[in-house]
Amino acid sequence: MKPQNRKDEIVKAAAKLFKKKGYSAVTMRDLATALGIKAASLYNHINSKQELLNTIIISIAEEFTNEMNSIKNADTATAQKLTDIVELHIKIASENTYGMASLNNDWMHLEDQLEYYLTLRNGYEEDFRNIIKAGIKHKEIVDENPEIILFSLLSTLRSLYLWIPKKEALDKNSLSKSLSHILIKGINS
């Protein structure tokens, strides 16, 4: 119905500010100033500050969930699934750097949608865990504690949003190759 153009601009500006200062430290007056308007004018397009956070975080969380579904159901070896996951994180972190910051740092300020978000996150982690466990079972992955492996991989992948924007020189394909290599085969020579 309504053209959501202006609303999208507001969401984008909000995500950018949320990355820089965190959700709680950003005021609606900050956001309005960044867009060159007055705070009250924002409410012609959005319903609340909370809604901005919900929109930003949930859309990314759902994207992760959907893509993970494809990866886990594909008929591929563990190493390929892991590489696919690395690529997925690189893609989302590249396309939505600002949103990833909110997802990582401000998810606890979700209110109505907090429970839903946690369901999505737990499902994603459970799928990831099962891929690792299957890999260990089929001797494709070293027999270490799967929780430690999961933690280690997820920590790096979740932090990509901090790092990718600083290294624009690096193209996504070679980053994906190098990172997969380092995470899977280690750094030992």
Next chain:
Amino acid sequence: MKPQNRKDEIVKAAAKLFKKKGYSAVTMRDLATALGIKAASLYNHINSKQELLNTIIISIAEEFTNEMNSIKNADTATAQKLTDIVELHIKIASENTYGMASLNNDWMHLEDQLEYYLTLRNGYEEDFRNIIKAGIKHKEIVDENPEIILFSLLSTLRSLYLWIPKKEALDKNSLSKSLSHILIKGINS
């Protein structure tokens, strides 16, 4: 002079709240309530909310800097230095889980001490980078982009504070061994 006992309790309670909600979302009334007193009473012991954040973050940053100095100057092989760094992060994340959250997520809200903090952090990362580069030079580490290796290792190590408190079953020694193994030798079998 003054016994700092009560002040320490306040700093500790603050760090705990800052981890849960972030610096900006924690009010002095929240903090006081957590300690069973009124907000104004806090000011018998501390000078400002800002001072709490400074105290929490800077003490940890200095600890990292000091320990990194020992590690880099030791006459040890690259693999040993990396293991030492893993152990250092595990130690600090175990002893100061709450503080690590502030250091990771709220450093941008430092004001007077922001510049000093960034100097410490850049120094730490530069030392880490040089250890990796030397390892590559001496063929102890695979010849991948040192920036990617640094990013990957640091991401995992910086996230330990989120994970260690959830896995109290695991003792620090075996965690250190497993994690070093995974980070250095990879997860390939």
Next chain:
DNA sequence: AATTTTAACTAACACCTGTTAGTTTAAGCA
């Protein structure tokens, strides 16, 4: 040309923020 819609505005609200000033209470010490 008349009407509706879009998107800005000003003014104001009720409440929350960090912090200060001055006071009270009880314990430790002379």
Next chain:
DNA sequence: TGCTTAAACTAACAGGTGTTAGTTAAAATT
């Protein structure tokens, strides 16, 4: 016992918070 100190308290402040109500001006639609 009288004095000092530690650590709480109440009351208040000046400014910031998200948000609402009602208005205006220009663009789009009829």
